[in-house]
Amino acid sequence: MEDFYILDTTLRDGEQTPGVDFTMEEKLEIATMLDKAGVGVIEVGTPAMGQEEIQIIKKINDLGLKCELITWNRLSKSDIDSSIKTGIKNVHIGVPVSDIHIYNKLKKSREWIIETLKELVTYALDKGCKVSVGAEDASRADLDFLIEFYKTAESLGVCRVRYADTVGALDPFTVYENIKIIRSEINIDIDFHGHNDFGMATANALAACRAGAKYISATVNGIGERAGNTSLEEIVASLKYIGKYKTNFDMKQIPVLSKYVEKASGIKLSKNKPLVGEAVFSHESGIHVDGLLKDRRTYEFIDPTEIGRESEFVLGKTSGKASVKNAMEKLGMKLDDDKISKMLEKVRKGESLEKKKEPLKKLKYKVVGIFSGEIKLPFIFP
Ligand SMILES: CC(=O)SCCNC(=O)CCNC(=O)[C@H](O)C(C)(C)COP(=O)(O)OP(=O)(O)OC[C@H]1O[C@@H](n2cnc3c(N)ncnc32)[C@H](O)[C@@H]1OP(=O)(O)O
Numbered sequence: 001m002e003d004f005y006i007l008d009t010t011l012r013d014g015e016q017t018p019g020v021d022f023t024m025e026e027k028l029e030i031a032t033m034l035d036k037a038g039v040g041v042i043e044v045g046t047p048a049m050g051q052e053e054i055q056i057i058k059k060i061n062d063l064g065l066k067c068e069l070i071t072w073n074r075l076s077k078s079d080i081d082s083s084i085k086t087g088i089k090n091v092h093i094g095v096p097v098s099d100i101h102i103y104n105k106l107k108k109s110r111e112w113i114i115e116t117l118k119e120l121v122t123y124a125l126d127k128g129c130k131v132s133v134g135a136e137d138a139s140r141a142d143l144d145f146l147i148e149f150y151k152t153a154e155s156l157g158v159c160r161v162r163y164a165d166t167v168g169a170l171d172p173f174t175v176y177e178n179i180k181i182i183r184s185e186i187n188i189d190i191d192f193h194g195h196n197d198f199g200m201a202t203a204n205a206l207a208a209c210r211a212g213a214k215y216i217s218a219t220v221n222g223i224g225e226r227a228g229n230t231s232l233e234e235i236v237a238s239l240k241y242i243g244k245y246k247t248n249f250d251m252k253q254i255p256v257l258s259k260y261v262e263k264a265s266g267i268k269l270s271k272n273k274p275l276v277g278e279a280v281f282s283h284e285s286g287i288h289v290d291g292l293l294k295d296r297r298t299y300e301f302i303d304p305t306e307i308g309r310e311s312e313f314v315l316g317k318t319s320g321k322a323s324v325k326n327a328m329e330k331l332g333m334k335l336d337d338d339k340i341s342k343m344l345e346k347v348r349k350g351e352s353l354e355k356k357k358e359p360l361k362k363l364k365y366k367v368v369g370i371f372s373g374e375i376k377l378p379f380i381f382p
């Protein structure tokens, strides 16, 4: 039993990112990689979109993955019928619950929501489906109504409910308070589905877990509507390393998953994207490199190899002598203090090490790249 499960929605909410359009091969590959990494559930898509989507979902189902697969549906019989055509009898029904959505988007009432929920959940259960229910825009819904909604869903026999912060309107304190209240009112599993509009999707998901949510919706690299969803790699790593939660998720799969989705989605990662950005385990400043050489934990909270990454040193404007000395030693050169200081001056001016590129390669050091006079060396601890 794990402390939490990832409900990955890269193929559903991730694909709702404007401009993202995964091919069938990419979807099959992403689903396979997610399963290998150890997610609990994959939300595979929205069958109501039509035949092509249904065919792709069928193929994902045919992969025979270990994890649970669910389809996304509106509060609509025809959506559920489309889902059943995929062969996956595990339907998620998304239901708007805030007054803005109920009255202005659906042009319905709270009473209609409760009655239609009863009708639709019963319809899906009667067709032999396992059912989970989502509360869309839960973060802006009236809390008493939301609880009535969840209690109704529970009494109907759904396996899990989702709390969706659809427009990323919450902070971690409110998420904690709300999920705690809901947790005390119902007994089925809660899935927290966060959006990153204010940069708090990961923190919000962490707070939801602390308050008792067992499932966390996430997407690889955090792709999704607007500023995206909770990013899978950030939440799984922060729950494991900061929260000390138990998980069987294979952290070493993170870089390969991230790179694959970066390419398939066409959404470029920034260099400093937590955990997966190119530069997040690079160190240049003198004090940091000196500290790292003495004890890696001074400036690295986790050992990057745990998540399939490597640290590296960069020589540049903010380097210090310890860093230059270490670099030269890696090149097999023992220099005295005076020479190291002179070399540091050159490094700071960005002129010295260009000529070392070839010897470094010969020494089989990974020359990661040379730009504006800097040279990156492999990070080898003494
Ligand atoms: C927060 C979220 O991520 S919600 C999920 C969003 N996902 C998607 O939109 C998936 C891709 N969507 C689609 O392919 C299409 O929108 C479809 C197939 C679902 C529907 O297409 P269309 O029939 O052309 O409807 P359209 O997209 O114009 O409008 C959506 C309709 O669904 C209704 N609707 C929206 N959410 C729900 C819901 N959860 N339950 C029931 N009805 C809903 C809207 O009120 C609107 O109905 P109306 O036409 O009677 O006003």
Ligand SMILES: O=C(O)CCC(=O)C(=O)O
Binding pocket: 013, 092, 093, 094, 095, 096, 133, 134, 135, 136, 137, 162, 164, 165, 166, 167, 193, 195
């Ligand atoms: O499943 C649901 O109800 C919520 C769907 C969603 O993606 C969201 O609200 O952001």
